Amino acid sequence: MKGDRVEIVIDAGSGTTHTYDVVATRAGRRVDIAHGRGVIEVSEVTRGGTTVRTARFLANRVLALVEHPAADAPAPDEITPTLRSA
Template structure:
């Protein structure tokens, strides 16, 4: 869903690099898979077609944080507009 975001921190030989991937359009989501020494983040359409893929070596990944999109607006995001009489 648009707003899905994944942050990946990778060891880059003495320093770290942070990558942020985000679903770019409505109806797309991010899928995270890992296996055989790779961590893969793929942006997928509603129909299941992959559009973008990022691959990282699993032994270099320090942290992977998934931030799912909000289903409903939070209480602080809802603004009530009133007309003055």
């Protein structure tokens, strides 16, 4: 779903970290996560299953992997009232 996001924090060595975001950029796309053989792969995938782009990280370097699903409806504080004329 457009707006899905995965945030990846990796150890870059000597006490520094780098943060990467993979985002579903269009309607109908999703973000998939796969892991195996010491590699974590985060991909943006279309409805039909075609991979649009992929990010690969060494599993022993990944400190955090956070999934941020897209909101289905705006939160109550995000709804802006509209003015109606009588």
